[in-house]
Amino acid sequence: MARRRRPWEPWLYVLPGLLVFAIFIAYPILANIVGSLVGTHGELSLANYRQAASDAVFWTAVRNSGIWVVACVLAEGAIGFTLALAIELYVPIGKVAFRTLLFLPMVVTPSVIALVFSTIYAPGYGLLFGLFDYFGLAGSFPAILGDPSTATLGVIAVNVWQWCGFFVLMYCVGLAQIDRELLAAAAIDGAAGLARVRYVIWPLLWPTTTSLVVLGTIEALQQFPLIFLMTEGGPADSTQTLATYIFQTAFVLNETHYASAVAVVLFVLALVLIVLQYRLGRAEQAAHA
Amino acid sequence: MKLKTALLSAGAVLLLAAPAAVPAAKAAGPVTVTVWSWTPVTPTMNAEIAAIEKAHPNIVVKATIQPHPVYSVSLQAAAGSGNLPDIVGLSPGAETQAYRPHLINLTPVAESLWGKNWQSHYSDALLTEARFGNPAGDSNFYALPQEAQLNNLWYNIPAFKKAGIKAPPRTLAEMEADAAKLRKAGYMPFYQGAATGVFDVWTFLMIALQTAPNAVLPAEQGQAVWDQPGMTEAARVWQELFTKQVVQPGALSALQYPTGANLFAAGRVGMIGLGSWWLQETGLSQVPGLKTMSDYGTFSFPAVKAGGKPTPPFGGVDFGWGITDKAAASPDVLAASKIVLKEFISGVGEQVALNQLNDLPAFGGMKPTVPMSAHLTAVYENYIKELPLAHPHVIGNPVINQSLISGLQAIGAGKMTPEAAMAEVQKTALAQQKAH
Secondary structure (H helix, E strand, O other), X not given: OOOOOOOOHHHHHHHHHHHHXXXXXXXXXXXXXXXXXXXXXXXXXXXXXXXXXXXXXXXXXHHHHHHHHHHHHHHHHHHHHHHHXXXXXXXOOOHHHHHHHHHHHHHOOHXXXXXXXXXXXXXXXXXXXXXXXXXXXXXXXXXXXXXXXXHHHHHHHHHHHHHXXXXXXXXXXXXXXXXXXXXXXXXXXXXXXXXXXXXXXXXXXXXXXXXXXXXXXXXXXXXXXXXXXXXXXXXXXXXXXXXXXXXHHHHHXXXXXXXXXHHXXXXXXXXXXXHHHHHXXXXXXXXXX | OHHHHHXXXXXXXXXXXXXXXXXXXXXXXXXXEEEEEOOOOHHHHHHXXXXXXXXXXXXXXXXXXXXXXXXXXXXXXXXXXXXXXXXXXXXXXXXXXXXXXXXXXXXXXXXXXXXXXXXXXXXHHHHHHHOOOOOOOOOOOOXXXXXXXXXXXXXXXXXHHHOOOOOOOOEHHHHHHHHHHHHHOOOEEEEOOEOOHHHHHHHHHHHHHHHOHHHHHHHHOOOOOOOOHHHHHHHHHHHHHHHOOOEOOOHHHOEHHHHHHHHHHOOOEEEEEEEHHHHHHHHHOOOHHHHOOOOEEEEOOOEOOOOOOOOOOEEEEEEEEEEEHHHHOOHHHHHHHHHHHHHHHHOHHHHHHHHOOOOEEOOOOOOOOOOOOHHHHHHHXXXXXXXXXXXXXXXXXXXXXXXXXHHHHHHHOOOOOHHHHHHHHHHHHHHHHHHO
């Protein structure tokens, strides 16, 4: 017996999900966009966006957010891929132990990590300074977080240290899914060493890479606690990213509408980057197919 | 049909679950007062609450203490959604002003609690700071101070002895010479946690009180006076602290809290800018030299010019309390909130905090009742003596404050000259004047 068609039925099923999406995602985004269009005296205008265009700190934050995305995704991807290859293909025993150890930083709270690395970097008494001092180089020890030209990279390095384990784990999962017979066949065909990695493993891991690039991008754009706890966006705003600048403008300077405008920029930037990455990923995957 | 039945049923459930639209009944049991703040620390706040609840069994105080960055976010979200607590902890200036629309005027409340002459219990500096940023013509109080602070420099007496220094420096030249001796003896000379902006501002203002004494208060109140010669001179002295290695290497990456305070407590630092609140370490430490403060002494920022005077007393409101319009919506809660406010400021609550040497009492006449060593008593009494003379220590406009922090850090990093940095702050101040 044919079931009677009820056109509203599918909508009923998706309604709870739609409601959650509308209330917790769509509404805040829309409210934020509207908020970004409210001027100093409550009028609707583009004043906040004009302010951003002429705000040097905003552009520093945009530049730094870009540096964060590129540096984190590249470094975490490269280190994660290399370590995963080493663990999965060349470590005969204790793979789980290696994966667990490398993943450990992911479960440590950022406040602890920030405190530990601030001390490691500290001139005069930190661990790195101790090493420099041991080799008689104390006089040339760089104040990594105290120098505007190195501070951002100093915090990025900590983030890379924390996130590498996640990349390793994901690549290990991807590698474990590759059919060993395929690798054996490639070896018989002469694909060994780097050639095997370049022409067999790398293309097969492309879906994993695409996902990691997207996740890494989102994580890098959203990064707040490490920067806030290690440098507070300084010295002289040199480590501000869009995420820290939103916090500063909203909760320190009480310029909530301006903060909304900066948040919209971050939203658009993230959206564009992720769409771009997906498209490039699909094109690359199609080329490998 | 089934859908209609389901929707009707759901509607009925929602109606039943909705709060009844009847006037609130008069409270029969204890009245609950909610309090949010970032300070004092939770153990002190809990002890204050226990004392208040013991004195007023009909009042229950529910306090939430969060670190300041988290507190700022919570407060703003609660204000936006109409969910503020009954009493909020506030620092003077920008923070109080940001929540002023949600706060009741405490002037008549203070009159009812302490009488018509209630202002005589506070020093002028505290009264001035408590109203920082009020709109022109608005002389109301929206937050009343519980505790006050004096900012000054502390020195480590054993470190000074080991470095061959007899007394804390009285001039900048002496400070530079002492810094060299301390470095040679293996100490960090003058610890400046320059990554913590508020301490940069405090050090700068201490210097500016010598080089531009008449410009500091107007600058704090938002006037565009940052390009005055005395201000630029203060920025130049700030620069010298870095170029002449008075501050420790890598100061711009250093935090005053927890790193600086911990290093100072551990005896690794010769001098540091802290304040009266540091006395609370006596209750937190078991190290004899710290427990009695016998290893530590205070001094003012030295005279920047030969023949000049050190910085005069500098400080003001540590934190205060405001009562929200949410509390005012219920007569019972408002009445209880007033009692809690009084106990926090001049009653059993403040006595508990004072006995832990949490900071200095904002309300005159109160003092700790716990035994203190002679050295500690001398330090404490000196603070109490100087408090009424303190020059305000807060820059009321947060945008100008942030611009100054950026400028000072840029000077320290050698990325800006003092002149350029002060010109930038001046530009910000002018823009703020125009915007408001």
